[in-house]
Amino acid sequence: GAVVSQHPSRVICKSGTSVKIECRSLDFQATTMFWYRQFPKQSLMLMATSNEGSKATYEQGVEKDKFLINHASLTLSTLTVTSAHPEDSSFYICSAIPGGGYTFGSGTRLTVV
């Protein structure tokens, strides 16, 4: 089946630095990808919709200057957490819709120290 690959799976960074998370569609093209954030024992929170070749659409309350999304090709979307702070520590998950199904990446555990 369709695979969405996400890297890295875990990352620890210092406060004030930036971290990039990659989301790749391995065997299909994705004009649209989605980025979610998930706190422990909580539901999926949609952050933004990534559109290939155009600007991402952010959900209300999500800072677009802090969470930079780039979707430069049909198989790659990246989420960059800029000037990370401990409160940005969370589980970030990307997803895409190959052929009518909804497929998630394996997630990235970000810890900001």
Place this chain on the structure above:
Amino acid sequence: GENVEQHPSTLSVQEGDSAVIKCTYSDSASNYFPWYKQELGKGPQLIIDIRSNVGEKKDQRIAVTLNKTAKHFSLHITETQPEDSAVYFCAASINSNQFYFGTGTSLTVIP
């Protein structure tokens, strides 16, 4: 827009018993209803889905039922095992263009 509600938020069952998770949706145009299982530290994985032209679908110990009139659908897990312990999410979609997720159910199977 579509609103999906999921209950219960937590569920504990004894190993071997059945578990049922229920979801309701608001938009009668929704026609695709997938269920996802999320294990700790991993992304959600599709476990079963159902389309609006079908009332029930079964895959081994997992089944999903859909009541279009009442706008609700349920996940049934029979003969539960400890490895079934996870968070389960339901979702509703119109023609797979946009997906709306429930808030999740944390299932614990007690050995």
